[in-house]
Amino acid sequence: MNQDMQHLKLLSIFHYVVAVLMALIACFPIIHFVVGVMMIVSPNTMAGKGSTPPPAELGWLFIFIAGGIIFVGWTGAICLMLAGWFLRRCKHYLFCMVMAGFVCLFNPFGTILGIFTIIILIRPSVKRLFETGGLPGERDEEEDEPRFPDDYIIQGPYNIRGER
Numbered sequence: 001m002n003q004d005m006q007h008l009k010l011l012s013i014f015h016y017v018v019a020v021l022m023a024l025i026a027c028f029p030i031i032h033f034v035v036g037v038m039m040i041v042s043p044n045t046m047a048g049k050g051s052t053p054p055p056a057e058l059g060w061l062f063i064f065i066a067g068g069i070i071f072v073g074w075t076g077a078i079c080l081m082l083a084g085w086f087l088r089r090c091k092h093y094l095f096c097m098v099m100a101g102f103v104c105l106f107n108p109f110g111t112i113l114g115i116f117t118i119i120i121l122i123r124p125s126v127k128r129l130f131e132t133g134g135l136p137g138e139r140d141e142e143e144d145e146p147r148f149p150d151d152y153i154i155q156g157p158y159n160i161r162g163e164r
Contacts (some may be wrong), residue, residue, distance in 0.1 A: 004126050011117055013085030015099075018109050019077045026073020027156050029066035036062025042089070067164035076102065087117075097121055 039046055047053040070163025073142055083099035086092040100121065104114035 004129055006049050007120050008090065011083040011120060012088040015080055015087060018103060018113050020079035021109060022080060022106055023074055023077035026070050026077065029069045031065035036066060076121050090129045093130040
């Protein structure tokens with residue numbers, strides 16, 4: 001279980017890093033947003049000598065497309081930070097799994113992070129951690145290592161006394 005907690009802690013840190021990268025990349029369309037605002041507020045500054053200014057509809061198009069990209073990027077970054085927070089605390093398994101699939105769309109770092117997150121989250125021991133909220137739970141029969149050497153004898157069809 002300790003190794004699973006270490007993996008979840010590392011995944012959490014990498015989720016924060018990729019979320020910051022995603023938020024920074026989502027800031028690039030701010031330039032287009034400002035250009036769109038300038039087309040609406042002061043169209044004469046966008047016109048060259050002797051030419052007509054661009055139509056206001058073009059400015060609105062710049063604003064809506066750039067604003068949409070910024071909104072989706074920042075929302076995705078916030079959700080990815082939440083997924084990192086939840087991974088650290090072993091809560092909201094389904095949300096973490098959905099965000100692992102979503103972050104695969106963010107090439108190349110998100111794809112790597114999403115694949116590793118899915119690989120870690122589908123482990124039965126990690127699922128148990130999420131069910132217990134990060135606390136070590138009862139040992140299941142599917143675990144490889146027995147608790148005591150005598151467990152090999154007791155787990156078979158018969159114990160030492162020949163009883164089932």
